[in-house]
Amino acid sequence: MKMRKLFAGIAAAATLLGGMVLGAASAQADDITTTVNTSATFTFTAETVEQLTKANLTAYKIGDYVQYGSDKNAAYGVVTNSDNKNAVDSALKTAGVNTANNQDNLAAALNTGALDISAMRPWNSPDKTRKFANALESENKLTGGTQVTFTAAPTGSDESGYSATVNLPAGIYVFIDSATATGSVTKAIPMIVASGTVDTEKKALTNPTAGATVNMKNTKNSVKTKTVDKASAAIGDTLTYTLTGVIANPAPAEFKFTDKPGKGLTIKAGTFKFYADNVEVPATDFTVPSSDVTGGENASFDVTVNDPSKYAGKTIKVTFNAMVNDEASVTDGVVNKLDNYGTDVEVKTGFVGFDFTKVDPDGKGIENVTFQVKDGGTVLYFVKQDDGSYKKAASATTSGATADVKTNGMGKLSFTGLDAAKTYTVTETNRASDVYLDIKPSFTVSFNNGTAVLSRTATSDPWGLVNTTVRTVKNVKSITQLPLTGAAGTTLFTVVALLVAGAGVTVAVKSRQRMH
Template identity: 80%
Template sequence: MKMRKLFAGIAAAATLLGGMALGATSAQADDTPTPVTEKATFTFTAETAEQLNNAQLKAYKIGDYVQYGSGTDAAYGVVTNLDNKNAVDSALKAAEVTTADGQDKLAAALSTGALDISATRPWNTNANNQPSVTRAFANALESENNLADGTQVKFTAAPIGPDESGYYSATVSLQAGIYVFIDSAVATGSVTKAIPMIVASGTVKDKVLTDPVNGANTVNMKNTKNSVKTKKVDKDSAAIGDTLTYTLTGTIANPAPTEFKFTDKPGKGLTIKAGTFEFYADDAKVSAADFTGVPTSDVIGGENVSFEVSVKDPSKYAGKTIRVTFNAMVNDDASVIDGVVNSLDNYGTNVEAKTGFVGFDFTKVDPDGKGIENVTFQVKEGDTVLYFVKQNGSYKKAVSANTPDATSEVKTDASGKLAFTGLDATKTYTVTETKRASDVYLDINPSFTVRFENSNAVLFRTGISDPWGLVNTTDKTVKNVKSITQLPLTGAAGTTLFTVVALLVAGAGVTVAVKSRQRMH
């Protein structure tokens, strides 16, 4: 909301309450008062049309206008509405307004200026920054629940606007007088419930009510547009077993609603870690004691799983932005296709924070390009050996070695293929052959690395990790051979080949020498 809109609303509210606070004259004992029955138009303004559309207002008349005399000699006064006299007197007492015995208490409170103006959000203090008597009076009228049945407010037309100041408005026609408007609406994703509003019709001049019908008769709706609740996760991509940090954010309206909470819905594959929750108000860390519903044990995510973290006293943090952070581990139930999703209820609409997984595959082949079955490989992240569980023809990363059926020795299938899932697109993995399929093949163990570009796996090899050039990074194949004559003879691999041949020849020489000695014996 732009600041000019806020101040425009404050000015409208101040004008209205100022008129009410000053708009009473004492009754003249020698005249017979005549009730003012003309209709007045009351205007409600708001920053959004939703604030007006969502409100379920009832108008309770608390003050009647009466006329003494007529024509140019006419004067006007205020008397408490008879149907609500007990409620008004009780609410004034609750607001600590004292009047002399025998006086009309509402008229006396107005004429003495006991009812002040609360001009700024949340409309609970006056111009001297003291607790507002008018706000206490209005709240008491609502909370004491002893008002006579009111009139359901039906706006004469749909809200119009916005005007030049960015405000929407709607009107209702009621008999001239003083009203308290009470909202019974339930807060939505757009707006809060309005606090009670005291509104008076007419014009006040020099502390005298000169016209009981025509005047500003305008009040800014005292509900507030809810800010959107958001949810973020620190990683768009992760691996199974990783820890994610979630942040829930929302601003408490001012005036504060009666309830403010975050409803978190951890999906399948997430374990919310108790003891990791931290709380902030406008970036300053605050006590966990100000919140309820914080999990005291780990929460395993799944369908229809949720927990609620509520602010104990929303008014303590009115107008402040609340942040809640916590950690969650990606567990073995995570879907490698859908990733893990943690949702936040944003006034009936889910806000999702999703973390996905990536994978890669390659094929072990013989010199003819035919797949080799049952070749063993190992995958590392840095120096850490990773564990996998075979699932649906591929190997899904496991949280740890303790995961049932987890293994660090993965084997190619009948077509020579190996596929891995549940990995992190931001990490680099090293794949090393650890055991050949059989003695038919040479015992050569090439190695290569896998990185991800736009979630697509890219293979890399070096002359050190794969001196024979057995890894084809384009075709994503790893070759093995049955004879050294089938090895590539290029680059570092060719140089190494000569060394191997020399060793083989040297070994043959040793064998010949041994046999020669045997003949001499």
Template identity: 35%
Template sequence: MKMRKLFAGIAAAATLLGGMALGATSAQAGDAATTAGTAFITVKNSQVGHTYKAYKFATLTVDTDNEGKSVQVGTDSAWKTAVQQAVNVANNVQQPVQTMPAEYAGNPAAYAATKTADEVWFRTFAANMNVPQGTDANGTVSGDGGAVAINNLTEGWYLVTDAYMKDDQQTTGVNAIVATTLGGLAKDFTVVGDKGTGQGTIHAVGMFVAKNENTPTIDSKTVDSADPKVSFDGKTVKIGQKLTYTVKAIVPETAAGYDSYPYYIQDVASKGLTIDKDSIKVMAGNGAADGYTITSTVSQTTGETTTTITFANAKKYAGKQLVVTYNATVNDQILDDAKVTNTAKASHDGTFDGTGVTKTLYTGNLEFLKYGVGNDENKLAGATFNVYAGAKVEGTPLKFTSTKTGANGVYKFNAKGSTNVISGDDGKIVLNGLAAGKYTFKETGFVAGYAKNIVPEFTIEVAISDNGVVTYKLTRENNNLGLASTAVVDKVNTIKVKNVKNVTQLPLTGAAGTTLFTVVALLVAGAGVAVALKSRQRMH
């Protein structure tokens, strides 16, 4: 079959990945110059773990009779069947269905050259190009995340395949149809086919931007207190605490090579977090991003909140970092797992199967046993305490709500609750939903029959390890009367807080013993002063 001539101006991108060069930038002659008889194809934005192979399926010969402005296309003999089959599939997607003119029989690549301006047709053609059995690649290169070159090629039209491993399976990526530079020049070559086929173009620059990128990743995810006045250690939280999350992700440079590049950022939060959808902001550089929508759904099964930010076309953000911020509040469902988690992922196709970035925050608890003397040992219900954040009785007492109905002594932190926590019938006070730190207790309501002027005051420190294990202990702060102590109760180390009926029942050891003797000494001294005064009065 005679070679078909191709003329007319190339539409800046007829051979990029996916079968098209749409959106590609023409290279200057010096950018891709070749030595005599050799050429190369540069794969821009190559991906680590991907292997790119180039197969020459057609010759491209510069027509010197037309001042080097047009080329002749000839299908390599081993590729005629493969090219013809791809042409047939592409023709069948047209409406109405098209048929290749008879004059292209034996040279289907020349026909394909007349169709490069038809995006749908050429993309389908490229996707359905299959390497003939037994055909070796003319060149191979491994991706490294940047631009890599397939070297030592002869000038011509190439199919570039992409292969990589995914889930331990060999996976085939999107094909690219790429023309090398011709005569050592990177330029647009134009021709006109038959009147019935219209105008075709070839963009001979010897490069393309790989669209088969690895799954996009999240660069970083951080969390901080939404209120700068509220302390936050970055690891533990209390119920009702308001947080600000920040997610950063760079849109792949690949986006620049697409006509339209969808991009997604998704965040899945566990049921212990209530997401404030209205607080979500997306920034690009120093300004607000645009062109995105936000969807937020709550699973009826797991209670998880899935928030997805969708860019229908993120092409203009190619290579740029997007910064997403939003607020969330820790709710009491954190108690089910004693932690909250949320995971951010990115995607270019709406499938979130890549590695995400997860933030996990834990919550803690503490408890102590309230007991009296005599028959009330280990069980004293109805004692009331105020709780303060830190190691001092200062500021506003924390508020708690009962987890269950009734006076059972089990409470959860809640800023809308009551400042009073009361020991239950088992003598215990149990507090849940606490961040790590120190908590100071002061008894404010006393059981009938017990001294009201001998007030237990003590501090408990809650610690939470990096894997969420909670421990708490009695500290030395504030326990001046020694009414709080640690003892083994039912084979368990337990913090015990004693109520007394009079000063003689105070512990006699340690600082408390010193305090008791001081009190007694003061009482004796006071009595002595009173006797002396009376004696002086009698003398006068």
């Protein structure tokens, strides 16, 4: 059979993106004898067996091999698979390859070298071939896919790697992985693979059914982790969370952190910072919530790396702030979770509290005695939960918040929603009635493994009214009921002396009045 210009500018094939072997021809002949449908073996290799067993591959044929002439004098070329012509043309255009209506655009792109060919494994390459492969997946126009079922279970070892094969009609394919990334492997990026061998001297496809090998373009995942800067906090405090994960190399098509803030947390938009290998990187490379996120049972938000290939192989760290709001449970604390490929990583920040009782000299509780609690020099606000029971408020503007807390009918006061790492000062500010002396002691509360520890000094409680062991604060109706030991006893003598002196002055004044 006479044939004219069987091959016009064939692109010699090499290993493309670790697995694409291409032979291409823009062929013109007197006639096309047949499309090559003989099976070829495609071998997938990987470093770990999970890269093969966890993948869920579908093969879409994008290029057919056609035979020109007789078997004895056959020559071969490439034409776009008719079922996927629209998908191929669209993806080529997206990748920046020139297309036209009067030509086979895939064959033309191969002939002119518009699709980059490399003998290396440039996972992060933004070249046209990678863009072409990504567009074939993302544009979702491919049809006629074949589910890949390996002919046998993968074989190999951890030392030498693993491999598995599948038989498909000879041609050019894009393999799309629909598996969800797991804790062991990433989702594979699209892989363009072609059967056949090429005579590099003649620049001709000589054996279209020869097998092809591709190194799986997924990789072992590193776990995602999450930390919080405070194991204990108070309601109203700000927590800083840190998310950490390594973007695999090759980079997956998508990399994101899915954060699940629990009840009692308000994620503050505008506080996000981003790092790659501990170097701060532009916020524009990430997509995060544009407004505050309120935590709850089903609340979640994503921190997405816009172009994972830019950070392939790098450790990504994201920090952000969250305020502990008034919805926080003083029993459970606040819990924030991070999705680690289907398994939640959980970090918790808890609260502590304390209580004491205001009593008279007989040990009976005194009702309606007013106290204030300070964190350093800041007066704290609380919301009443029940008589004598108060939960720390996130701020003074919280509904029902008050700085003045009062004892219940049993003289008891209890506080929750506080930080175990802090020391608080409690001061009596108003006695129950004029029946009691106007003496207002104060004391401090710190925490040892979550247990409240009360402390007093001679300055804060000169009368010795605070019993730190049984957690009581006494008040009395007369000075004779005051303790007579320590600083309190000294103070008592001073008071008595003043009273005696006062009485002496009164007697002297009356004596002088009588003399007149």
